Amino acid sequence: MGKARMSQDNCNxxxxxxxxxxxxxxxxxxxxxxxxxxxxxxxxxxxxxxxDLTQLNISESGKGVFRGLHWQIKSPQSKYVFCISGEIVDVxxxxxxxxxxxxxxxxxxxxxxxxxxxxxxxxxxxxxxSEKAIVGYLVEGIYNQESERSLNVLDPNIKWExxxxxxxxxxxxxxxxxxxxxxxxxxxxxx
Numbered sequence: 001m002g003k004a005r006m007s008q009d010n011c012n013x014x015x016x017x018x019x020x021x022x023x024x025x026x027x028x029x030x031x032x033x034x035x036x037x038x039x040x041x042x043x044x045x046x047x048x049x050x051x052d053l054t055q056l057n058i059s060e061s062g063k064g065v066f067r068g069l070h071w072q073i074k075s076p077q078s079k080y081v082f083c084i085s086g087e088i089v090d091v092x093x094x095x096x097x098x099x100x101x102x103x104x105x106x107x108x109x110x111x112x113x114x115x116x117x118x119x120x121x122x123x124x125x126x127x128x129x130s131e132k133a134i135v136g137y138l139v140e141g142i143y144n145q146e147s148e149r150s151l152n153v154l155d156p157n158i159k160w161e162x163x164x165x166x167x168x169x170x171x172x173x174x175x176x177x178x179x180x181x182x183x184x185x186x187x188x189x190x191x
Contacts, residue, residue, distance in 0.1 A: 018092050019117040020108050023082075034112060036082045037138070055139045058084070061128045064170030066153055068125015069093055069179070074147035076191055077139040079124060082115040086133025088126040089168075093151060093158055096121040097190040103182050104159045110135075121191045123151045125176075127168055149189050150179035157182040 026033045061067060069091065071077075081090055090108045094101040099121070108116050110126075118124050126135060151158075153169070153176070 016119065018106060018108070018119065018122060021115045021117065022113060023115055025113050032112070036115060036136070037080055053138050053140060054142055057137050057139065058134065060132065060134050062171070063128055063131050064168060066125060066127045066169045066172050066176065068176065069123035069151040069153055070125065071095060071123045071149055071191065072141070072144055072147040073149055073189060073191065075141040075144050076120040077141040077143075078120050079118040080115060080138040081110065081118060081124075081126070082136050083110045083112055084134040084136050085112065086128065086130035086135075087111045088128055088130075088133050088135060090116050090118075090124070090126045091153065092116075092118055092122040092124055094121065095123050095151070095185075095190050097187065103157060104161060106161050123149075125153060129168070149185070150176060151185070152176070152179040152181055155181040 023034060023036060059067060088110050090110050091105060092107075093105045094103065096102060108114075109129075110116060153172075
């Protein structure tokens with residue numbers, strides 16, 4: 001999918017933490033046009049490095065649905081997340097074992113005017129704020145179910161930089177609802 005390749009190590013050097021990008025939207029009487037991402041590294045104001053993109057995921061969810069927090073330990077995936085329609089709160093938690101920010105959560109409001117780069121080393125999930133949201137995320141690396149790990153978003157050990165979102169959540173998958181807490185993860189489950 002990507003026309004040029006950039007190793008995951010290089011991506012994490014350029015973006016060691018999640019980065020929120022505001023992308024231009026061009027409305028007119030027909031609706032709007034948006035370039036959600038440009039990976040050739042030259043287009044301002046949202047130029048990004050080229051990625052070795054291997055998968056495009058799209059999900060549709062209703063208001064109050066929380067998906068996540070997920071990551072992979074083998075073939076870890078950096079992600080470029082954007083809203084096709086609706087509005088979400090995107091949540092990331094630092095799960096890098098030697099990071100001074102281990103266990104720190106951040107959240108970012110995403111809609112059709114911005115996107116989020118989530119580098120390797122972060123558990124990722126999102127909460128739908130609008131009646132419905134369609135979310136796309138471009139990822140590096142192939143999905144590996146045996147390698148996927150989950151973290152419970154309601155874990156009291158997560159250190160929130162902003163107020164928590166738990167009161168807005170009304171639906172999660174069984175897997176996400178029963179995901180372990182930070183203190184229950186094994187060292188080999190972390191990045």
